[in-house]
Amino acid sequence: MAFQLAVCAEMVFTDMPFIERVERIHAKGLCVEMWDWSNKDLVQLAATGATFTSMTGYLRGTLTTAHGIEELLSTAKLSIEASRHFGNLNLNLHGTGLGEGGLPVEPVDEVTEAMWHSARETLQQIAELGEQEGVNFVLENLNLDVDHPGVPFARAHDTLALVSHVNNPHLKMNLDLYHAQIGEGNLISLIEQSLPWIGEIQIADVPGRCEPGTGEINY
Template sequence: MEYSANIEMQFTEAGPLPERMRAAAEAGFDAVEFWRWEDTDVPALAAAARELDVQIALFATDWSIAVADPAERARFTASVDGAIRAAGLLGARQIVVSLGPDLGLPRESLVDELSAALRVVAPRAHDAGVTLLLEPVNTRVDHPGSALSSTADAREILARVDHPALRLLFDVYHSAAQGEDVAQELRRSRDLIDYVQLADSPGRHEPGTGEIDWMQVATVVREIGYTGRIGLEFSPLADSATALAQARTVWEKAWAGSIR
């Protein structure tokens, strides 16, 4: 099982991201995630990754851009182009494409505009050998007004754009916090998922601290054939190393118990 630690939410006491990466490596992680590349000293992080032999599993584009606004299309494209260049320096192969606010648009118009913007950038990512990930994020707790909050809308956009460089990040916490049936959405998205992230709900802390049925989730993840990396994107209640060890234990027990 391959994991990644999220060095935006974990090891914050260590200081800047390169030092958080070092702390994650010392805790046994060979891969990490971070958020906006625009806020990051990319060369310094790339140097630390090489020194520590740690992979950058994924990072995100600028979430302040209203991608559904045609007037913001050039800014969005420039952000993705910059992210692709950053990925080249970092050795990353997956980028979360943040879609910004919904602007109060009706669903059909919103999906149309988001799809149009993504049609422009998907071929650019493909040419660079990078996959762009759509991540639905909940509007009930963490991201009110987000342009992409449901897994169903993500599937609709993926179907409309229909490009191999555009795939789905399934965040179990966001799906649960949005009130979705997590197992059902995982099954419906089985051929689209390129990355899975875990946190418990409510609270967005380490698995085992909330109400999510991890045995059920692991059973469905196994059922749909997902064998990729598991991103541990949560705010730890315990110290980071302890919380991450707990998360791995909870998931691996659920995974083992899901074998019939």
């Protein structure tokens, strides 16, 4: 399985305008990840010649409520159209919509079986949308203890359960090892279990979400 090496432009060179961050990363021969596309000049970013590997695949919504599902699917369609500027890249999803500081817009204290059922059905629709449009979605795990309390389906084992249930190549896992180390640990076993379903891996060290090799993870 081959992966492209990319740098998240949201996290580096933060004293520079976003377009200059992209140009700096591209000049180093690396691909680029970005998050929210709706506040960026997509034509200008595409003109840099950089290869983008991932961007957020929705603007609002949830996996479990009627209104949230409608918002998720409608803004996923907008994200697909936005992604056409960059060719074939992953469209990233979360267990629910995130707001200021990465906190959930609709926090959840307990995930019920009914919510699991709704999430599976919603992600089935997302995968079918990806198949129809020729794009790939990925579902990212997050940590609850430090950065994203209240996000449902946040653990890597949750995203693995959902993605493997849908079992469609247009929906894969975005396995974030920084988040997984905080919430679950046992990373080698987690990677081995998840490997058939992985579409993207993100790395940073713990604590601090800093460069690999600066913390407790033995990269």
